[in-house]
Amino acid sequence: MEIEIWHIWLLAAVLLFIIEIFMTSFVAVCIGTGALVTGIGAYLGLDITQQLVLFSAFTFLSLFFVRPFAKKFILKSKAYVNTNADALLGKKATVVETINHKKRSGRVEIDGDNWKANSFDGQEIPKGQIVTIVSYESIVLTVK
Structure with missing residues (x-):
């Protein structure tokens, strides 16, 4: 051939x-x-x-x-998927330790993980409150 x-x-x-x-x-x-x-x-x-x-x-x-x-x-069609801490932005979390901006205390739980948290506007947020994650810095979430 x-x-x-x-x-x-x-x-x-x-x-x-x-x-x-x-x-x-x-x-x-x-x-x-x-x-x-x-x-x-x-x-x-x-x-x-x-x-x-x-x-x-x-x-x-x-x-x-x-x-x-x-x-x-x-x-x-290959949309960007947020991962790690970026995936938490906009999600709801439960306050498990009262968030007090002055005392720099407070924790939230989301998806079974416990995170240190600060209030977005400096207001105290009581335990049991449902909050939204608006940002993060290192391992500290900012919520409102």
Whole structure:
């Protein structure tokens, strides 16, 4: 069996698509799209000059029109997930030790964890009160 130019274009396209799996930058897939279309053109009988023009054109179109759309659409679905202390912001907690700003005392419990807490506005918050976490500094939560 003799290898023809269109085989090489299609092999390049497949390899570039596989590389994209590991890179996720949408560059290899754009070049692979150009190689795929050029492979089809080579199969249909285009000469090497026409193949290079076709490859350049489709790679350019993919890079500048499809790639930005794909990155925006696909990466948008990967929403940022707050972790660690950031995940506590906006959540409700129960005061388990009266929060007294002057005495610098007070603790809250959230999700089974016990945290030192300060009042947002300096007011005393009695034990048993439900509060909302508005910020944190190191390991001390600020609640209101």
